[in-house]
Amino acid sequence: MLMVGIDLGTTASVIAFMQHGMPRSIAVDVGKNTTPSVVNYEDSGIVVGREAIYRMNPSHSVFDVKRFMGTNRKFFGRSPEEVSADILSYLKKSAEITLRTSIDAAVITVPAHFSDAQRVATKRAASIAGLKVLRLINEPTAAALAFGLDKKANGIYAVYDLGGGTFDFSILRLDNGIFQVLATGGDNYLGGNDLDESILMYNLSSYGIDISQLNDGEKMLGRLVAKSLKESLGNQKEAKKNYIYKNQNYEFMLSDVVMRNIAQIYLNRTLKIADQVFLDAGIIPENIAGIITVGGMTKMPIIKESVRHHFRVNVMDEVNPEEAVAHGAAIHADSIAFKKKNTLLIDVVPLTLGIETLGGNVDKIIHRNTAIPILQRREYTTHKNGQDGIKFHVVQGERPLAKDCRSLAKFELTNIPKMSAGAPRVVVEFSVDVNGILSVKASEKTTGIAQSVLVEPSSGLSDEDMVAILENAAKNRESDALEAAHVFLKVESERMLNFWESQMNEIPQEHKKLVRSEMDLLKNSLELEDFHQMAQHKKNIEDISGQFLDEIISERLSRKVINKRELA
Amino acid sequence: MNYFEILEIPLSYEIDEQRITEVYLKKQRILHPDMGEKSSDDLDISLLNEAYRVLRNPILRAEYFLKLQGIDPDAIVISESASEILSLREQYESINSEVEIEKFTKHLLERKGDLIDSLYKLENNLEEFNKKFTMLRFIVSFLDRIMPDAYGGN
Numbered sequence: 001m002l003m004v005g006i007d008l009g010t011t012a013s014v015i016a017f018m019q020h021g022m023p024r025s026i027a028v029d030v031g032k033n034t035t036p037s038v039v040n041y042e043d044s045g046i047v048v049g050r051e052a053i054y055r056m057n058p059s060h061s062v063f064d065v066k067r068f069m070g071t072n073r074k075f076f077g078r079s080p081e082e083v084s085a086d087i088l089s090y091l092k093k094s095a096e097i098t099l100r101t102s103i104d105a106a107v108i109t110v111p112a113h114f115s116d117a118q119r120v121a122t123k124r125a126a127s128i129a130g131l132k133v134l135r136l137i138n139e140p141t142a143a144a145l146a147f148g149l150d151k152k153a154n155g156i157y158a159v160y161d162l163g164g165g166t167f168d169f170s171i172l173r174l175d176n177g178i179f180q181v182l183a184t185g186g187d188n189y190l191g192g193n194d195l196d197e198s199i200l201m202y203n204l205s206s207y208g209i210d211i212s213q214l215n216d217g218e219k220m221l222g223r224l225v226a227k228s229l230k231e232s233l234g235n236q237k238e239a240k241k242n243y244i245y246k247n248q249n250y251e252f253m254l255s256d257v258v259m260r261n262i263a264q265i266y267l268n269r270t271l272k273i274a275d276q277v278f279l280d281a282g283i284i285p286e287n288i289a290g291i292i293t294v295g296g297m298t299k300m301p302i303i304k305e306s307v308r309h310h311f312r313v314n315v316m317d318e319v320n321p322e323e324a325v326a327h328g329a330a331i332h333a334d335s336i337a338f339k340k341k342n343t344l345l346i347d348v349v350p351l352t353l354g355i356e357t358l359g360g361n362v363d364k365i366i367h368r369n370t371a372i373p374i375l376q377r378r379e380y381t382t383h384k385n386g387q388d389g390i391k392f393h394v395v396q397g398e399r400p401l402a403k404d405c406r407s408l409a410k411f412e413l414t415n416i417p418k419m420s421a422g423a424p425r426v427v428v429e430f431s432v433d434v435n436g437i438l439s440v441k442a443s444e445k446t447t448g449i450a451q452s453v454l455v456e457p458s459s460g461l462s463d464e465d466m467v468a469i470l471e472n473a474a475k476n477r478e479s480d481a482l483e484a485a486h487v488f489l490k491v492e493s494e495r496m497l498n499f500w501e502s503q504m505n506e507i508p509q510e511h512k513k514l515v516r517s518e519m520d521l522l523k524n525s526l527e528l529e530d531f532h533q534m535a536q537h538k539k540n541i542e543d544i545s546g547q548f549l550d551e552i553i554s555e556r557l558s559r560k561v562i563n564k565r566e567l568a
Numbered sequence: 569m570n571y572f573e574i575l576e577i578p579l580s581y582e583i584d585e586q587r588i589t590e591v592y593l594k595k596q597r598i599l600h601p602d603m604g605e606k607s608s609d610d611l612d613i614s615l616l617n618e619a620y621r622v623l624r625n626p627i628l629r630a631e632y633f634l635k636l637q638g639i640d641p642d643a644i645v646i647s648e649s650a651s652e653i654l655s656l657r658e659q660y661e662s663i664n665s666e667v668e669i670e671k672f673t674k675h676l677l678e679r680k681g682d683l684i685d686s687l688y689k690l691e692n693n694l695e696e697f698n699k700k701f702t703m704l705r706f707i708v709s710f711l712d713r714i715m716p717d718a719y720g721g722n
Contacts (some may be wrong), residue, residue: 175593178593178596178597180596335602344596345602346596369621370617370621371617371621373601373614374617375611434601
């Protein structure tokens with residue numbers, strides 16, 4: 001049994017564990033530490049990761065599902081929780097095979113700025129995947145944990161976390177193993193994906209095409225081409241890729257200068273948020289020891305330069321921007337599971353929680369940046385004689401009017417004894433637990449009538465849906481963990497054989513022979529049901545293909561034509 | 569226990585921030601659910617977190633400081649501040665450019681800073697303290713209203 005840390009990212013996910021007191025990522029996707037958060041629902045089964053990108057098609061692929069957590073959007077009939085559960089399940093099962101042990105519990109990271117509904121949805125995704133959630137922790141806090149433990153750092157630090165889909169900025173005090181978040185802020189819709197879309201729009205417009213003319217599939221492909229343009233800029237001043245649209249070839253290009261101009265727009269938004277977080281924390285930039293950068297986007301030199309220039313502080317990029325968050329989660333999983341007392345995380349509520357009052361204003365009950373766990377009470381009363389019920393609307397956000405905030409839940413306290421207006425004393429209790437999840441209780445003091453409300457997201461899955469999904473998931477999960485691992489290994493091996501069989505021509509010549517012979521050995525072990533050999537040869541194929549898969553994915557994207565039939 | 573007692577400092581508007589942080593973290597090590605030596609009450613940790621939040625914030629601290637001494641900041645009528653408030657409102661309403669908004673915001677921020685500074689000198693004169701605080705609170709709510717929300721709509 002093993003406790004792991006999982007960074008369930010918008011574009012990529014990482015699973016890590018503690019080995020000899022140090023966090024280590026588990027290579028689960030063709031021998032690589034990061035797994036693209038892409039899921040294909042094909043007739044033959046569910047495919048996750050690099051292979052899903054390789055076989056991507058708008059008629060079965062789901063990208064960026066994290067952006068839809070806590071909403072009721074459906075993907076091929078599946079909720080965002082279910083799609084996320086498929087990613088988690090893939091990480092879990094693949095890691096179980098790699099490490100030859102079962103994984104039952106995890107610390108999962110979420111953007112610090114995630115709302116209550118998004119956190120609840122993440123927790124649900126984990127239970128659908130059969131993972132016990134030890135804790136949800138905030139991504140920048142996890143990154144600070146990985147950094148602080150490694151460097152034995154003390155002092156005040158900021159974390160600048162710009163990933164594929166979200167931006168977070170947190171200021172923390174590191175004090176001999178305590179990680180105290182002073183303030184946090186962010187934007188759940190700001191990340192590398194937005195940059196990719198801008199690059200796509202820029203290129204389309206140079207050919208007089210408006211992005212609104214593209215259908216979903218053409219956009220999906222276009223963004224991937226834009227992303228690969230962005231990534232290849234690292235080593236050169238200018239990059240070119242082909243994009244096929246309506247059976248015509250367009251040459252997309254991106255220069256360093258254009259990239260900088262586009263990135264600057266997004267950068268300015270992040271810096272504005274960061275300025276506000278400094279104000280909230282009551283700290284000025286010159287008093288911090290440094291800014292730790294994490295998230296895939298911070299690999300771009302322009303980001304580090306701008307952050308350094310704006311705040312005039314040390315930028316610390318020693319942590320691996322893609323794996324630090326999962327490493328922090330693994331450290332925390334280990335510390336919770338073994339009740340270690342050497343580290344302590346003190347995190348905060350990212351967004352103000354309140355109740356709508358008469359006239360549509362918000363009565364703020366728990367203010368943003370209050371440390372958790374926290375419990376606050378507020379007293380309300382009736383405003384009409386003989387009124388026997390009070391309706392409550394729980395909202396989250398900074399705006400003064402309830403209609404501009406996010407609605408979390410609505411409930412009514414009923415059976416209040418009829419009294420004159422203003423006589424009943426209704427106490428509403430808000431409490432936010434260490435996972436950052438809110439629960440609300442209301443009771444009438446003079447009579448003791450009470451009502452507990454678990455704040456369920458106003459949108460998303462209903463309780464009945466959830467029960468049905470969980471029952472179904474449990475049914476599909478074999479009771480015996482070893483047997484389950486074997487079944488998964490067999491299915492994955494067969495899928496892998498079919499896949500490379502069909503893609504034999506794409507394999508670079510120098511690897512072909514080796515892949516072929518490993519495939520024969522894998523086939524042989526499948527026939528013999530030799531699971532030890534099966535795992536070994538599957539891994540060998542992954543390691544070999546890991547050397548060229550990214551390259552052929554990028555090559556294939558430039559050639560890919562999505563025809564009308566596939567889009568239907 | 570009041571917040572000053574919880575964080576083990578004397579009742580005073582002026583606080584030793586380093587000291588309260590030390591006490592706060594020391595108590596966190598005992599009360600936080602993850603440290604769980606003794607099963608702590610949710611209420612204890614909530615009170616500690618709230619005490620730290622209020623005392624670290626100069627405006628919340630001023631309000632709490634007054635309340636502890638039996639003065640309800642809501643109750644006071646401030647004839648002296650009335651003219652300043654009116655004039656600020658008028659200024660705000662006559663604004664018609666981005667530059668003017670920026671200038672006005674800057675003025676409010678400066679006024680806020682000055683008022684906070686003046687509180688430190690008035691902690692033995694609660695009546696004056698209260699007047700300054702009422703003005704300060706008006707400025708803060710005014711700022712809240714005109715400063716574009718850094719977070720946008722959520």
